[in-house]
Amino acid sequence: MKSLYKYLIAMLAILLMSTALSLAAPAAGEEPADTRTLDARVQELKKEVKALNRDLFILEEELLFPASTQLALFLSIDVGEFFRLDSVQVKIDDTVVANHLYTQRELGALERGGVQRLYIGNVKSGEHELVASFRGPGPNNREYRRATTVKFTKGSAAKFMELKILDVSRKLQPEFVVKQWE
Amino acid sequence: MITFRLLIGLLLLVMSSLAWSADGPAEPSVAPSVVPSVASPGTAPADEPTPSDVPAGQVRDLYYGTVLYEFYQQNYFSAAVNLLAAQEQNRLRHHAADAQLLLGGMYLSYGLHSEAEAIFNRLLDDSAEPAVRDRAWFYLGKIRYQKQLFTEAEAALSRVGEALDESLVEEFRTLRANLLMAQEDYPAAAAALQDLTQGHSGRDTEQQANYARFNLGVALIRAGHEKQGTEWLRKVAELQSGDSDQKALRDRANLALGYSLLKSAPVLARDFLQKVRLNGPYSNKALLGLGWAEVELQRYEQSLVPWAELAKRDRVDLAVFEALLATGHSLERLRAYPQAIQSYSNAITIFEQELAGLNDTVAAVKAGRLWADLLAQVSRNEMGWFWEAELLPGTPEARYLPMVLAGHGFHEAIKNLRDLWFLDGKLGRWQTEIPAFDAMLALRRSTYETQLDTLTPEQTLDHVLDVRTSRDIYAAELKRIGERQDAFALLTQEEKKLQDRLVQVEERIWRLSKQPDSDPAEMEDYRDRYRLFKGLLDYDVVTNYAIRYRVVEKSLQSLDAELQATLQQQDSLQRARANAPLDFEAYARRIDDKRQRVASLRKQVKLAFDEQRRQLQVMVDVEFDELRARLVDYLDQARFSLAHLQDMATDAAASGRELQ
Numbered sequence: 001m002k003s004l005y006k007y008l009i010a011m012l013a014i015l016l017m018s019t020a021l022s023l024a025a026p027a028a029g030e031e032p033a034d035t036r037t038l039d040a041r042v043q044e045l046k047k048e049v050k051a052l053n054r055d056l057f058i059l060e061e062e063l064l065f066p067a068s069t070q071l072a073l074f075l076s077i078d079v080g081e082f083f084r085l086d087s088v089q090v091k092i093d094d095t096v097v098a099n100h101l102y103t104q105r106e107l108g109a110l111e112r113g114g115v116q117r118l119y120i121g122n123v124k125s126g127e128h129e130l131v132a133s134f135r136g137p138g139p140n141n142r143e144y145r146r147a148t149t150v151k152f153t154k155g156s157a158a159k160f161m162e163l164k165i166l167d168v169s170r171k172l173q174p175e176f177v178v179k180q181w182e
Numbered sequence: 183m184i185t186f187r188l189l190i191g192l193l194l195l196v197m198s199s200l201a202w203s204a205d206g207p208a209e210p211s212v213a214p215s216v217v218p219s220v221a222s223p224g225t226a227p228a229d230e231p232t233p234s235d236v237p238a239g240q241v242r243d244l245y246y247g248t249v250l251y252e253f254y255q256q257n258y259f260s261a262a263v264n265l266l267a268a269q270e271q272n273r274l275r276h277h278a279a280d281a282q283l284l285l286g287g288m289y290l291s292y293g294l295h296s297e298a299e300a301i302f303n304r305l306l307d308d309s310a311e312p313a314v315r316d317r318a319w320f321y322l323g324k325i326r327y328q329k330q331l332f333t334e335a336e337a338a339l340s341r342v343g344e345a346l347d348e349s350l351v352e353e354f355r356t357l358r359a360n361l362l363m364a365q366e367d368y369p370a371a372a373a374a375l376q377d378l379t380q381g382h383s384g385r386d387t388e389q390q391a392n393y394a395r396f397n398l399g400v401a402l403i404r405a406g407h408e409k410q411g412t413e414w415l416r417k418v419a420e421l422q423s424g425d426s427d428q429k430a431l432r433d434r435a436n437l438a439l440g441y442s443l444l445k446s447a448p449v450l451a452r453d454f455l456q457k458v459r460l461n462g463p464y465s466n467k468a469l470l471g472l473g474w475a476e477v478e479l480q481r482y483e484q485s486l487v488p489w490a491e492l493a494k495r496d497r498v499d500l501a502v503f504e505a506l507l508a509t510g511h512s513l514e515r516l517r518a519y520p521q522a523i524q525s526y527s528n529a530i531t532i533f534e535q536e537l538a539g540l541n542d543t544v545a546a547v548k549a550g551r552l553w554a555d556l557l558a559q560v561s562r563n564e565m566g567w568f569w570e571a572e573l574l575p576g577t578p579e580a581r582y583l584p585m586v587l588a589g590h591g592f593h594e595a596i597k598n599l600r601d602l603w604f605l606d607g608k609l610g611r612w613q614t615e616i617p618a619f620d621a622m623l624a625l626r627r628s629t630y631e632t633q634l635d636t637l638t639p640e641q642t643l644d645h646v647l648d649v650r651t652s653r654d655i656y657a658a659e660l661k662r663i664g665e666r667q668d669a670f671a672l673l674t675q676e677e678k679k680l681q682d683r684l685v686q687v688e689e690r691i692w693r694l695s696k697q698p699d700s701d702p703a704e705m706e707d708y709r710d711r712y713r714l715f716k717g718l719l720d721y722d723v724v725t726n727y728a729i730r731y732r733v734v735e736k737s738l739q740s741l742d743a744e745l746q747a748t749l750q751q752q753d754s755l756q757r758a759r760a761n762a763p764l765d766f767e768a769y770a771r772r773i774d775d776k777r778q779r780v781a782s783l784r785k786q787v788k789l790a791f792d793e794q795r796r797q798l799q800v801m802v803d804v805e806f807d808e809l810r811a812r813l814v815d816y817l818d819q820a821r822f823s824l825a826h827l828q829d830m831a832t833d834a835a836a837s838g839r840e841l842q
Contacts, residue, residue: 038793042598043294045787049605050259052779054266056612059772061267063622074244109254115247160244181244 069122070158076115077165083144083174086136093128097121125154132163139173150178242276262288279314286321299325312345320354332365352390368405372398389428392418396435415439433464440471448478466501473508482512498584503816506532510823519827526824533817543582544806553795557603595798602791609784619773627766643752653741660734669727684716
């Protein structure tokens with residue numbers, strides 16, 4: 001009787017141990033629970049979505065605008081005493097490729113040194129003509145419209161051009177310059 | 183009287199929360215910068231990236247400029263993505279360190295402290311430039327301060343040297359003062375703030391000085407120098423400004439002074455409270471305090487004026503509910519018992535209505551309507567990372583939210599909810615756009631194959647090789663001509679024809695001279711003329727040999743250059759032909775990988791969104807329970823007071839008097 005009692009105790013102990021073990025270890029194929037706080041997980045997700053967006057951004061550009069045909073136009077302004085940009089239009093080889101009306105927020109960003117990517121597209125290698133026209137209140141707050149033309153050559157590398165609006169104190173009027181970047 | 187005791191208790195609670203909310207970083211995630219959380223310059227939250235976070239100087243990389251363009255428009259997500267992409271594409275060669283600092287600053291604002299810290303540590307390892315190092319130490323100090331690692335923050339800030347960008351100096355000094363405040367070293371904080379109270383020239387610096395003056399007042403009072411602290415608060419309370427933030431700061435100083443003097447100098451307190459604008463963010467609390475100042479002066483009738491105004495206001499502030507109770511209290515003290523009974527009855531009705539409204543709200547929130555309304559209000563366009571209370575929907579469900587919003591983790595949680603909503607929108611958009619990538623790739627593949635098929639015979643390599651063989655023959659011929667000085671090998675077609683005609687002429691002269699009846703003199707004349715023309719042709723050919731040889735030689739050189747270019751193009755074409763299918767495959771794999779990542783992340787974002795919403799639900803439930811308890815308490819007090827007055831009326835009636 002005593003030995004039977006001992007045997008039962010031993011069985012019970014084994015049973016309890018195995019139960020404890022099965023409780024401690026997750027079942028096979030079950031994913032371990034994420035023990036991080038929700039806030040930590042949200043931060044991690046933000047980081048991952050940002051990285052994914054970066055990759056997609058690059059992939060999209062590579063697919064749509066390969067370097068051999070890529071042309072990117074940028075716009076910047078340097079002060080705005082003599083001219084406040086309202087709108088800009090860009091033509092490449094007589095085709096309108098960009099038309100933009102500026103909000104106060106966008107103008108503010110430009111005035112503080114931001115550079116707008118105005119257009120990205122594809123052109124064949126060879127000679128091309130770009131015509132950019134700017135509108136907005138000029139000196140003495142009168143409607144001011146000015147166009148600038150530049151001929152450029154597209155090679156096998158991506159082409160970057162910057163349209164710059166500068167105040168020229170000497171002339172008391174704005175100046176529009178097209179700068180070609182390497 | 184129980185009501186009076188409770189109201190005084192509430193009053194003290196309001197006082198303490200008002201005057202000393204700058205004490206310590208009770209909720210660093212919401213208001214990491216302790217002093218600026220009370221009085222930060224500008225409208226931007228204290229830890230939002232400001233223009234000062236952007237290193238100054240000329241933009242030398244176009245793509246860095248595009249990052250700034252997004253950044254200045256508060257499109258922080260786009261700014262960060264543009265920056266990461268430009269880094270990946272090696273387009274930030276001149277602004278590598280600036281870009282890292284900017285990214286670190288944005289991560290810091292986004293709450294990605296670990297990433298921000300890693301960036302600044304990397305900059306400290308990589309950059310020898312003092313300006314970059316100082317900026318990195320400054321940001322590290324800021325991160326550690328926000329994490330409440332005060333000793334470590336102090337260690338980082340102590341490493342900031344003389345090269346710190348001028349635009350950050352003020353913030354750096356404020357941060358040091360905040361750090362001292364957070365460590366409850368008020369005398370040292372007050373000393374640090376003293377320096378900041380000296381506004382130099384310029385509107386912004388004067389405004390910042392006012393914030394520093396306010397905080398100095400608070401620090402001095404906490405350090406036990408009440409008189410001096412009050413003096414500084416008075417300076418702020420008297421400031422003249424048309425700026426809305428400065429007006430709010432002035433209100434805040436007047437309110438703090440008013441409440442702090444309520445018991446000891448009620449007349450003075452009333453003066454301060456009267457200076458608080460009637461329609462500012464502190465007007466409700468000022469009106470409540472004004473009434474209590476009058477009570478302190480036992481001018482019960484006058485106390486009714488601000489409370490009557492307060493009672494008419496929108497019930498989004500506990501001060502309005504308190505005014506309802508306090509009105510009854512003053513009327514009671516004026517012995518205007520019927521009016522007091524009426525006032526308490528009104529208050530009871532209103533409290534009961536509010537409790538019923540609150541219960542409806544709780545039911546609506548539980549049904550999920552609040553979150554739907556809230557998110558409908560929030561555009562999926564990025565607009566900065568900071569939740570603004572003004573964006574709360576105008577639905578009945580949201581009515582009580584401003585009351586439960588303040589001073590709790592709610593702010594962070596709702597920001598997370600909004601961010602997750604934004605991320606879900608972004609991922610959703612990519613999910614619809616990725617099929618277009620497949621289409622783009624298919625188009626490129628088919629264009630490539632079509633172009634291969636349409637190559638003309640002149641564009642093939644065999645043709646080019648034939649041309650090269652011909653060129654070699656010509657080159658050998660030219661070499662032979664050169665060696666033999668064979669000028670007649672370089673005759674033009676015209677000259678060749680002339681030469682042939684001269685041969686024919688010579689033959690005819692010979693044939694004519696053999697005729698029996700030929701005239702020898704005439705024949706001799708023909709021979710002379712033949713020799714003259716032949717001599718002229720030979721002279722021309724021989725004397726122009728060098729020029730002709732050079733022209734042909736140059737043509738051959740030009741042909742060599744053309745051939746070389748054509749062979750290179752052929753080579754490139756061959757490589758493209760060999761690699762293009764591999765490139766297409768690589769693109770297809772990349773697209774597929776992104777498709778899977780988008781789907782997987784979207785799932786995770788949705789899960790986190792649901793969980794965040796559940797957490798918010800719990801938080802809102804707790805807050806609503808507390809609000810309900812407060813309303814029930816007000817209701818009990820009003821009922822008790824009413825019952826008391828009714829008892830008095832009954833007693834009076836029993837003794838044949840009228841309660842007046």
